[in-house]
Amino acid sequence: MSNAPHGHHRSIGAAFAVALLASVGVIALVSTLSLAIAKAMKSIAGDDVSFDPANAVFSGLAFAVVVVALTLQQRQLHHQNERLTDQLEEMTKSNGLAKRNELIEMRRLHMEMIGKALDNPELVPVLDTYDEEIPLELQRQFLYANLLFCHLLNLYTLGQISEPEAYGYLRTTCHNEIFRQFWKATREHRRSLRYESEEAYLGRIVDGIISRMEQQGDWWNV
Numbered sequence: 620m621s622n623a624p625h626g627h628h629r630s631i632g633a634a635f636a637v638a639l640l641a642s643v644g645v646i647a648l649v650s651t652l653s654l655a656i657a658k659a660m661k662s663i664a665g666d667d668v669s670f671d672p673a674n675a676v677f678s679g680l681a682f683a684v685v686v687v688a689l690t691l692q693q694r695q696l697h698h699q700n701e702r703l704t705d706q707l708e709e710m711t712k713s714n715g716l717a718k719r720n721e722l723i724e725m726r727r728l729h730m731e732m733i734g735k736a737l738d739n740p741e742l743v744p745v746l747d748t749y750d751e752e753i754p755l756e757l758q759r760q761f762l763y764a765n766l767l768f769c770h771l772l773n774l775y776t777l778g779q780i781s782e783p784e785a786y787g788y789l790r791t792t793c794h795n796e797i798f799r800q801f802w803k804a805t806r807e808h809r810r811s812l813r814y815e816s817e818e819a820y821l822g823r824i825v826d827g828i829i830s831r832m833e834q835q836g837d838w839w840n841v
Contacts (some may be wrong), residue, residue: 723773728768733762749804757800764801767792768821776817786824793828802829 736742736759743758753761773789774780781790792798802825813818 710817719776723776726769730766733766733769737762737766748808749809751804753804757797760797761801761804764795764798765805767798768825770833772818772821774829785821789821789825790828793825793832799829 640801674689686791729806733746738744740755741760742760745753747753747758771780771785775782775785793802807820809819
């Protein structure tokens with residue numbers, strides 16, 4: 620269990636204690652200066668000026684109390700703002716993690732449905748959304764190619780592999796002729812993806828790899 624909250628409270632308490640000691644010092648200093656100024660004015664003006672040490676001290680104290688109160692209030696507001704900022708950051712992180720987990724779960728269910736179609740050939744035609752006639756056996760192979768890409772996408776989303784590692788896996792996968800056929804047949808399926816999504820990003824990497832392979836005639840130099 621983390622001790623961060625307790626440490627935060629201790630730091631706030633220490634800061635308050637320092638501020639309190641500083642405030643006492645300010646009050647004492649202002650009182651002394653008020654008394655000294657009043658005495659100086661009395662000595663300069665002579666007996667014509669009435670001098671009340673108590674009034675001078677109380678006036679100085681009143682001024683000092685106002686200054687101290689404003690200082691403490693400013694510190695309190697600063698600490699409140701810090702706590703609110705920390706809470707907002709934690710909420711943002713929690714929301715981000717929750718959305719990522721939801722996305723991973725949706726992909727898992729998608730992969731599970733593809734797996735059921737692979738186990739039961741009668742379900743394969745239900746997933747036939749291609750623009751051209753594709754034999755049933757090739758459709759099943761396309762489904763497995765889709766699973767390969769989804770698996771790699773999940774690894775990348777979870778941070779299990781880096782971008783260079785993802786590129787290496789995709790380059791090797793694109794060497795497979797059936798995967799390239801699958802990618803070409805599902806080209807229209809990817810048009811609706813958000814440009815900034817991770818799936819669209821890896822999709823653009825695959826597009827680039829296949830394009831360079833077709834231009835260069837090999838795959839190990841792409």
